[in-house]
Amino acid sequence: MAADLLVWWVAGGRRDVAQKPWMFPAHGRWPAPEESLDPYGIWIAEVMLQQTQLQVVLPYWKRWMEAFPRLELLASASEQQVLLLWQGLGYYSRARRLHATSRLLLAQLERSDVESNGFNQPSHWPVDPEVWLELPGIGRSTAGGILSSAFNSPLAILDGNVRRVLARLHAHPEPPMRAQSQFWLWSENLIDAVPGLSRNLNQALMDLGATVCTPRHPSCEVCPWDALCAAYASDSPQQYPVKEAPREIPFQVIGVGVVINDAGEVLIDQRLNEGLLGGLWEFPGGKQEPGELITDTICRELREELAIEVRVEQELIKVDHAYSHKKLRFEVHLCHWLAGDPQPLASQQVRWVKPSELADYPFPAANSRIIAALLKHLD
Ligand code: SF4
CATH class of the missing domain: 3.90.79.10 (Nucleoside Triphosphate Pyrophosphohydrolase)
Known part of the structure; x- marks a missing residue:
């Protein structure tokens, strides 16, 4: 199942430097499994992507990286500079947490005696997800996204796109947020099925959710999981994920x-x-x-x-x-x-x-x- 997804992703995924510039090392090709990437740009992208689509995030990420190309420049910026760059992306607490986290990360890197020109060397950044989980604004899925992208760490992700795909694949009968541990298990099983390829697997899952298994009009006929998908077999994939009863909006x-x-x-x-x-x-x-x-x-x-x-x-x-x-x-x-x-x-x-x-x-x-x-x- 995971292997089918990767085969689809090689041809149909978003693997272009113009779409995900944070995923490309200086040589300009998609990274090999043994390569590490700069976690700084990936971390910024992961936080921006928490509530926002890729095409909206892209220009913000580029402006951000022009203004603060390195961790120490973000850490020394004023909150007003940071919020101005975030203006329009919404959920502004994300920007404030990024700013606060940059100072914590910088202190951590300084404590480990890194030269100032070395902060963006991937090998100097924390690779333990527990360290990331202690930072403001970093949950389990964001930590998994950062570490699998930067270091190919075998960590699962579970964002909105992934929840939707898994809910449909299994035709899960209740809202995903009520069965978090089950959904994490499904995501982890996919990672375990392709050892050494977690970076690609997580990217493939996100790309499938964003471009094929879309919320309203899933393109099941081009999906690598069409033969396995319980929601597709039931002829009503849009009914999944099962939603909570709608609340009246005040x-x-x-x-x-x-x-x-x-x-x-x-x-x-x-x-x-x-x-x-x-x-x-x-x-x-x-x-x-x-x-x-x-x-x-x-x-x-x-x-x-x-x-x-x-x-x-x-x-x-x-x-x-x-x-x-x-x-x-x-x-x-x-x-x-x-x-x-x-x-x-x-x-x-x-x-x-x-x-x-x-x-x-x-x-x-x-x-x-x-x-x-x-x-x-x-x-
Ligand atoms: S077959 Fe359709 S509903 Fe199932 S995972 Fe693929 S796109 Fe989503």
Whole structure:
């Protein structure tokens, strides 16, 4: 079974340097089993790929490697530089953890007495998955992905693509997250079946899930496992993986104030580091209470969170934004600052900035339309 997958992958996998540049050594050919690769670029790619597709990740990875080509450059960067490069990829805690992890890894490599020009030598990096698992943002699948890619270590992976393929292959009757140990066992069995080829096997599994066994329209007729696949035999592969009963997604209106002072500066605040958008900058505001006018929401939120008084003026824009767990509508008004020195009562810091400087700050994706509307208004 694993051997069939590898035969398919040699012809049909994503083995091109343009698709996965982190998988290619300097000679430009796919690495031989005995070759080790630079774990730095692989680690960055693995974390970016945790929630995001390959074609989206690619330009981000390239920009990142241009800005921080080596571990020590990432470790010495500011959090703002890191978040700006991540802007648009979402799940910003990944960027903050990468940054924190770079400092831990650097300290570890320094402790092992490596010359500063040697940090990117593969042999100096940890090869024990337990060491990686202690680092922020590294789970079992990410550790397996990094070590199998860099060192061809015989470690399994279990990301969303792999779960889907295995759930279909076995027509597993319950959601994969309820049977994690079974799914890990299936993934490990595949690795064990092709000794010395775990790097290729894991890449092949991911490629099969991303390009053939796709979520909505699996191409079973070109799949190397068509004759073995229980879901295909049942004629309904799309029914797998079995999903949890859908939850109702809550909807919330957020009143947002774009506060401008007499000098023409705009007030922004930096979110606390917790949560999905932690550490990013935003225009202040908050949730509308039942029965509350949106203009009252904005006044109340700015008073509670920044200790300022404003006059709420015209609407600037409405922006709808859907996250996986909630839908938000931002109702954004221009506001004139009246009184109070802004205090970061619910944020890390607040800052008055010129509108032309907004591009220097990392904002959540939903805010880019607010910034564009503001710049158009001021034009
Ligand atoms: S046969 Fe179809 S459903 Fe089964 S693993 Fe292949 S692509 Fe997925």
